[in-house]
Amino acid sequence: SDKPRQDFDVIVVGGGPAGATVSAAVALHGHRVLLVEKETFPRYQIGESLLPSTVHGVCRILGVEDEVAKAGFTPKRGGTFRWGRNRDPWQFSFALSPRLADPTSFAYQVERSRFDAILLDHARRVGVEVREGCRVTDVIADEQRVRGVRWVGPGGEIREAGARYVVDASGNGSRIHPHVGGKRTYSDFFRNIAVFGYFAGGARLPAPNAGNIFCAAFEEGWIWYIPLRDDLTSVGAVVARENAEAIQRDPVTAWRGLIDACPEVRGLLDGVPQATEPPYDRVRVRKDWSYWKSRLWRPGMVLVGDAACFVDPVLSSGVHLATYGGLLAARSINGGLTGLLPEDRLFAEFETRYRREYGLFHEFLVSFYDLHQDERSYFWQARKVTDVGTTELEAFVELVGGLASGDTSLGGAGPAGARLSAVADDFERAVRRLPDVGDLRNPLYESESFRRVFQEGTVMQERGLFGGPLEPETPLRPGGLVASDDGLAWVEPGR
């Protein structure tokens, strides 16, 4: 063909948190990386509430932590929930102990347009060739492997580039993910719709929780309330998909109506006008369905971030999974480019760990929804552990194997269902103990499922802070690999 062609070690499709992370982490090992992004940054994105592992783990490993710290984002100590049996809001704090000051037990609430631009600029600075305004239309592959991509440039010109690895980090709307593992598997349990917009201010929770995300369950579903700046609050409602048509017809009225139906949030917004500055002047609607894939890689291609999987946003796990998955993929790619370990072993490590992390959040989120009781509500009645269907349970067992539950004997939907109920009971007990926060220890950490869901994030943070985990890492499974000292590659354990 007469199309101009260029070759790279790695081509990354999409410049969100997943793409910026994987591209920077590969460039830091001296490889040639091209990142192709459809839009021109800064661009709008939803997903504003972060977890500590992204900030103190991944961002530190990449060397962008100071930049993020200087941006002036709202510090987030945890979440406040009006959720469960108790009418009073309760806190879910990142700190192991509510009284001890731990310098890394916070995250940020971010304007994604600014946060994502910081990560992408950093990738550029460490050597990634970033081309914005370029849309990837297809991948180039033969029987053996994926070998490159085709894209359309800003002037409509068609281009091709070849690479040893192509990373799909093009998010929820990815067109190329079916090249790995075919169609997505959609959850039946988490199929909601979200309608969201912004207010030019709003009351804040009492100190020290003013920066917390506030999530309030109400009859129709739940609402997030995220303090982005003193004069900017993100407010979104997550409701049953049966409301989709009415919401699409008139998003603003639907959004206002849902806020009015939730007294806890309505009260915080009394007399506060809707934001008028772009891009916050619009009310947006998004399908909020959870999904995963049967495979996350094939020779020459890897999926990360929303291109790979997505799980309900109530625990703010999206950007964590995107940056964590991006880092795992970079470790495998860096190894594959050096050729010191076999490719299938390197990518099996990526896939096992990523699935496990996704599975833990998925499992925990089912029990989190189960916590809320509302006998009159269609939404909440349909979101009980006992309502998780057999098909979904089977898919779920396949997805995470025994790993998510720590029980390798999990063989079918029956035991998985029992396991989910046990997780839900365990978490509910911990939440019931929360009113005695006089304790030195945060009672949520007495819940095994709660601890497990944040365990990998903690290891990631220790790596960022101390240059390695506090205890030598053990492989996740026999024959498994562990992270190198710089956190950017896989090595044999004990090396």
Ligand code: FAD
């Ligand atoms: P994205 O951020 O979507 O980035 C993908 C990039 O790829 C985009 O910049 C896009 O322009 C580009 N792209 C797409 N197609 C192409 C193409 N063909 N060629 C080139 N480039 C392309 N997460 C949280 O952490 N906290 C939250 O509070 C939270 N709330 C959420 C609320 C809702 C209602 C929803 C739906 C999600 C929420 N999330 C949240 C999830 C979060 O939005 C995502 O998980 C996160 O943005 C994923 O990052 P990513 O890098 O994978 O994808």
